Amino acid sequence: DADVTQTPRNRITxxxxxxxxxxxxxxxxDRMYWYRQDPGLGLRLIYYSFDVKDINKxxxxxxxxxxxxxxxxxxxxxxxxxxxxxxxxxxxxxxxDRAEAFFGQGTRLTVV
Amino acid sequence: QKEVxxxxxxxxxxxxxxxxxxxxxxxxxxQYFMWYRQYSRKGPELLMYTYSSGNKEDGxxxxxxxxxxxxxxxxxxxxxxxxxxxxxxxxxxxxxGGADGLTFGxxxxxxxxx
Numbered sequence: 001d002a003d004v005t006q007t008p009r010n011r012i013t014x015x016x017x018x019x020x021x022x023x024x025x026x027x028x029x030d031r032m033y034w035y036r037q038d039p040g041l042g043l044r045l046i047y048y049s050f051d052v053k054d055i056n057k058x059x060x061x062x063x064x065x066x067x068x069x070x071x072x073x074x075x076x077x078x079x080x081x082x083x084x085x086x087x088x089x090x091x092x093x094x095x096x097d098r099a100e101a102f103f104g105q106g107t108r109l110t111v112v
Numbered sequence: 113q114k115e116v117x118x119x120x121x122x123x124x125x126x127x128x129x130x131x132x133x134x135x136x137x138x139x140x141x142x143q144y145f146m147w148y149r150q151y152s153r154k155g156p157e158l159l160m161y162t163y164s165s166g167n168k169e170d171g172x173x174x175x176x177x178x179x180x181x182x183x184x185x186x187x188x189x190x191x192x193x194x195x196x197x198x199x200x201x202x203x204x205x206x207x208x209g210g211a212d213g214l215t216f217g218x219x220x221x222x223x224x225x226x
Contacts, residue, residue, distance in 0.1 A: 004155075033213060040120070042218040043156070043200065050212070058213055090155055099144035099163075099204045101214055103155035 003027045004104035006091050012110045013081050021076045021107050023091030030096055032074040033058075034066060037088040037106075046089075049074055050096070081111040115139050118201055118217025126225050131188040135201035135217045138182065142203040142215070145177050147186045150198045150219065159199075160186065191224045198222070 004025045013019050023032065034046040045058030047066040055066060063085060065077045078085055088108050092101040118135045125131055133147075144163055148156035160175040162168045162184075168175045176185040184203075188195055198221050202214040 031212065040218065042118075043202075043214075043216040045213040048212050056212070099206075099214075100146050100158050100161045101202075102158065103148075105155045106153075108153075 002105065004091055004093055004102055006089075006104040006107050008107060009105065010108045012112060014112055015082055017081050019078045019081055019109070021089055021091075021109070023074045023076070023104060025072050025074075025091075025093045027093050027095075027102060028071075029093035029102075030071065031094045032068065033092040033094070033101060034064075034074070034076045035090045035092060035103075036060065037090060043090065046076065078109075078111075081109075083111045085109065086111045115215050116201065116203060116217045119220055120218050122221040122223055124223040124225060125191060127191060127193060129191050129224075131186075131191050131195070131222060131224075133186040133188075133199050133201075133220050133222070135184050136182055137184075137203055137215075139203075139205070139215075140179075140182065141205045143206045144204040145175070145184050146202040146204075146214070147173075147175055148200040148202060150200060152197075156200055193224045193226050196222060196224045 007022045033048045035043045037043045049068045052068045067075050090106050091104045094101040116137045147160040150156045165177050165179045172189045174187040198219040200219040201217040
């Protein structure tokens with residue numbers, strides 16, 4: 001089983017709909033992240049969390065919200081999806097004593 | 113100017129060649145440097161992690177960091193078709209509990225021709 005699991009893997013939704021992407025991890029890491037990947041733009045940080053009570057905005061948080069339900073679970077919500085939120089979304093985890101991050105397999109989201 | 117610059121390619125080389133992938137950066141506060149490999153429709157997979165200037169070798173892969181020039185490289189020896197992927201450089205500032213997250217280059221698409 002993957003250490004970082006994202007659901008769903010693919011999703012098509014309509015403009016204006018609320019959608020939630022979920023992430024769970026078995027690595028035991030305190031830190032969790034949501035990134036977005038767009039062609040030609042690379043990976044950009046949306047939100048990150050140091051622990052259940054500590055949530056922080058990243059580079060591109062507008063239009064998104066997150067919830068850290070437990071050490072192992074971190075969800076990303078789009079309250080009212082718009083077409084330019086069509087992208088590949090990745091969840092990642094890291095150990096606070098290490099710099100590298102470990103990524104899930106991604107969720108391909110299409111907003112029509 | 114973007115914080116991390118990386119040529120998107122594509123870079124196409126014959127099997128067995130030595131591949132050189134590079135990134136430049138502008139923020140001298142970056143202290144940690146990583147290379148990720150990403151296959152199509154998959155998540156980034158950590159290849160190499162370095163902290164200081166110098167070289168680090170792991171099998172066919174060598175990561176090189178030159179902090180004075182703000183330049184990092186990844187070398188792949190004896191390249192194989194299975195190395196065909198997008199390679200992402202990533203960097204991090206040590207913040208001691210402050211701002212977190214990695215800053216990525218846009219990725220270089222590498223094609224190894226059999």
